[in-house]
Amino acid sequence: MTSLVSVKQLNEPMVEWLLRQAQYYIEHEPKIKINGHAVNLFFEPSTRTFLSFQLAAQRMGLTLLDFEVEQSSVKKGESLIDSLQTLDAMGVKLAIVRHGDDWPKLIAEAGLKMSVINAGSGIHEHPTQALLDALTIKQHFGSFAGLKVAVVGDVRHSRVARSNAYLLQMLGAKVSFSGPEIFKPLDLSEIPWIDFDQAVAESDVVMMLRVQHERHETAYAVADYNKRYGLNAERLKQLAKHALILHPGPVNRGVEITDEVMGDPRCKILQQVTNGVAVRMAVLHWCLREESNGQLVPA
Numbered sequence: 001m002t003s004l005v006s007v008k009q010l011n012e013p014m015v016e017w018l019l020r021q022a023q024y025y026i027e028h029e030p031k032i033k034i035n036g037h038a039v040n041l042f043f044e045p046s047t048r049t050f051l052s053f054q055l056a057a058q059r060m061g062l063t064l065l066d067f068e069v070e071q072s073s074v075k076k077g078e079s080l081i082d083s084l085q086t087l088d089a090m091g092v093k094l095a096i097v098r099h100g101d102d103w104p105k106l107i108a109e110a111g112l113k114m115s116v117i118n119a120g121s122g123i124h125e126h127p128t129q130a131l132l133d134a135l136t137i138k139q140h141f142g143s144f145a146g147l148k149v150a151v152v153g154d155v156r157h158s159r160v161a162r163s164n165a166y167l168l169q170m171l172g173a174k175v176s177f178s179g180p181e182i183f184k185p186l187d188l189s190e191i192p193w194i195d196f197d198q199a200v201a202e203s204d205v206v207m208m209l210r211v212q213h214e215r216h217e218t219a220y221a222v223a224d225y226n227k228r229y230g231l232n233a234e235r236l237k238q239l240a241k242h243a244l245i246l247h248p249g250p251v252n253r254g255v256e257i258t259d260e261v262m263g264d265p266r267c268k269i270l271q272q273v274t275n276g277v278a279v280r281m282a283v284l285h286w287c288l289r290e291e292s293n294g295q296l297v298p299a
């Protein structure tokens, strides 16, 4: 079985296949059906990722179980590895996992037969988010070579920033980071950290990030955040007409982004959400191709 726990596993042909297949699923119903059961294990809250995997699994014919953490033996001390090994022993083919730890490292030695998809690992990775962001960019620009992408905000605590930086650079985009100095990451020092107004003025894609209060050790006040580091009506005037505004969601309206920005035609947040279902269908297809007669050509 194939797993997707990091964008670093992917190469350009694999990404090209996943994006092409996702585009197919936006326009067509799948002709193939995947047999078997998958399970959603979410240890952190989610709206988009959780529900879009549910929709994606339904459209691919997979039966998706919901592992309700609060009702499960996790409450009696069961570890993530023990939960996964238990589901594996039941014959579940695939687990979709969101957890606050860098859990792919923990499960590497677990000997699982099942596929595993990373739906968010702490501050580390969110591969399907990066793929749906890449699809949104590809739909508008056709390719990635030389595109200037600025990722702005709480980069230090963002798995979305990390997965996007790895993926978009591999595809040929020029990625920079911006935001409050306190959110500058300790890793990824090779990626330029630029002034926010410069980022807005010169970027083809501006990807805004949520301030992740739940991951901060000390409280961070956002009183003047929008004025200094947020997109608003004034800054929209500096953004190129061809540029895209992306945000993984959920948004903090009035903080990193205002209502005017949400209504601007360059803002593609809901298109990202739509693409999320199709990208996750393609990822399920990729991971479980042995359960769909090994078909990897567009169905």
Ligand code: CP
Pocket: 045, 046, 047, 048, 049, 050, 120, 129, 248, 249, 250
């Ligand atoms: N982008 C994202 O992961 O959103 P959710 O937390 O709602 O899944």
